[in-house]
Amino acid sequence: MITPGWAPIHCDSYGIPKRMDGLRVLDVGAWDGYWTFEALKRGAREVVAIDDFSDFLGSLPQRDRKGWETFDACQEILGFTEECCKRLEMSVYDVSEELLGRFDVVFFFGTFYHLRHPLLALDRLSSVCDSDIYVESAILDNYSPYQGGIGKGYSGNQMVMEFYPNKEYGNNATNWWVPTLWCLANMTLAAGFKQCQAWKLQDSPQxxxxCRGFVHATKQ
Structure with missing residues (x-):
């Protein structure tokens, strides 16, 4: 069974290790579970997927708002049991060691810019993460609605994050904050991680x- 998806995932760009044997993973904003199941395929011993479905791409009609329906179908088809693959409908702000335990790795993809309090979210995730976090987000390096659009972003390592009270970014009312890649990396470090790498999906996106960026940071 092959599904084309709404937006293709550039898998290799995320920098996830080819093997994740024995690791416990938290997948934040899991949606249909692409990275949940990918981590299990790469050897993770357990993945906990969370989402509150507060985005729904900002404009999906009610009939297309499936919640966990697709996730559950994929879990059944791929044969992953609840012992190694759990999913919870919850906010990232509610993440705690008491509720979820501790994790070796955290995935934080496509979620940062939908949050009203993104640094708080990073703090919450850091509090349950013993080693590595991988972050993917919209970034401002090559695009800013306030600077003039494509090719009019902040390309010089500026420490900038823009706030969107309405639909300024992507005509989506659930896009609240977008940082530059440099800002995203430093916010991750500020949350308690140490060594950090950051890169863009494309150098000159059109x-x-x-216009996406990635961060990998670790506590080791």
Whole structure:
């Protein structure tokens, strides 16, 4: 069974290790579970997937708002049991060691810019993470609605994050904050991680969906 998806995932760009044997993983904003199941395929011993579905791409009609329906179908088809693959409908702000335990790795993809309090979210995730966090987000390096659009972002390592009270970014009312890549990396460090790498999906993107950045930080 092959599903084309709404937006193709550039898998290799995320920098996830080919093997994750024995690791316990938290997948934040899991949606349909692509990275949940990918971590299990790479050897993770357990993945906990969380989402509160507060985005729904900002504009999906009610009939297309499936919640965990697709996730559950994929879990059944791929044969992953609840012992190694759990999913919880909850906010990232409610993440705690008491509720979820501790994790070796945290995935934080496509979620940062939908949050009203992104640094608080990073603090919460840091509090349950013993080693590595991987973050993916929209970034401002090559696009800013306030600077003039594509090619008019902040390309010089500026420490900038823009606030969108309405639909300024992508015509989506659930896009609240977008940082520069440099800002995203330093916010991750400020949350308690140490060594950090950051990179862009494309050096000179010509479309808004390609204006994305990645951060890998560790506590080791």
């Amino acid at each position: 479309q808004l969906p390609l």
